[in-house]
Amino acid sequence: MGNTVIICGRDADKLATAARETGAQAIAGDVTRAEDQDRILSDIQAAHGRLDLLVNNAGIFLAYDFAADPDALQKIEREIAINATAPLTLTRRALPLLQMSAQPGVLFIGSGVAFVASPGTPVYSGTKALIHHCAQTLRHQLKPHGIAVFEALPPVVDTDMATVLKSDNFKKMKPADLVRDILDGVRRDRTEMLLGQSRQIKWMSRIAPAFLFRQFAKTEFH
Numbered sequence: 001m002g003n004t005v006i007i008c009g010r011d012a013d014k015l016a017t018a019a020r021e022t023g024a025q026a027i028a029g030d031v032t033r034a035e036d037q038d039r040i041l042s043d044i045q046a047a048h049g050r051l052d053l054l055v056n057n058a059g060i061f062l063a064y065d066f067a068a069d070p071d072a073l074q075k076i077e078r079e080i081a082i083n084a085t086a087p088l089t090l091t092r093r094a095l096p097l098l099q100m101s102a103q104p105g106v107l108f109i110g111s112g113v114a115f116v117a118s119p120g121t122p123v124y125s126g127t128k129a130l131i132h133h134c135a136q137t138l139r140h141q142l143k144p145h146g147i148a149v150f151e152a153l154p155p156v157v158d159t160d161m162a163t164v165l166k167s168d169n170f171k172k173m174k175p176a177d178l179v180r181d182i183l184d185g186v187r188r189d190r191t192e193m194l195l196g197q198s199r200q201i202k203w204m205s206r207i208a209p210a211f212l213f214r215q216f217a218k219t220e221f222h
């Protein structure tokens, strides 16, 4: 679409490779750290003077036994910090830079599991449910500031994250197809994008929530 794309991540080598392969600019950083959020935004301010679209994409997906896992405490805090707190604090910090754009937007990458609790991953779906609610409240609150709030809710996508799923009964969406659909949605001003099987998950959660929960309870993980 002719935009300058700036990508972030913690692993500087992985980030440099991705930047080389895609032609994106890269800024290494951990979005859970306030100082990294400030540095990422001030680097963008210095180089570009504005931010048109903030994409809150970083996320982790942890399958574990809440009672038996010795690292459960650390996992609970990490998953909430990356999936829930960081997108909100980064969005709050980015507001002045977004307001330098003529048509600013924030895009949250949520998930279809915002609509169903998935027992094998005790915290993940809760973080996505929180983002789903916050996307709606921020859409309302940021409208007077001229900032559009989008949320994309993908189904299972064929990325590193999904390799933890043992069950092959999920139809994995190709990342390129997902990105195409999301960009198309942003272009058409579709603020809530239910992608692939997420549409069925949303409606099943209304019509047959217990059945849907039982289906997700069968998911097996490596």
Ligand SMILES: NC(=O)c1ccc[n+]([C@@H]2O[C@H](COP(=O)([O-])OP(=O)(O)OC[C@H]3O[C@@H](n4cnc5c(N)ncnc54)[C@H](OP(=O)(O)O)[C@@H]3O)[C@@H](O)[C@H]2O)c1
Pocket (backbone or CB within 6 Å): 008, 009, 010, 011, 012, 014, 015, 029, 030, 031, 032, 056, 057, 058, 059, 060, 061, 082, 109, 110, 111, 112, 153, 154, 155, 156, 157, 158, 159, 160, 161, 162
């Ligand atoms: N894959 C799926 O089936 C699926 C389905 C629905 C929704 N989603 C959502 O889609 C988003 C992207 O997931 P993915 O499938 O691409 O996962 P992925 O393959 O595991 O990639 C996650 C990305 O997030 C970055 N990241 C993680 N923690 C970070 C942090 N603290 N600071 C900065 N960057 C961080 C990682 O880079 P570094 O490790 O270098 O930091 C990596 O580039 C997530 O929000 C996920 O919840 C995924």
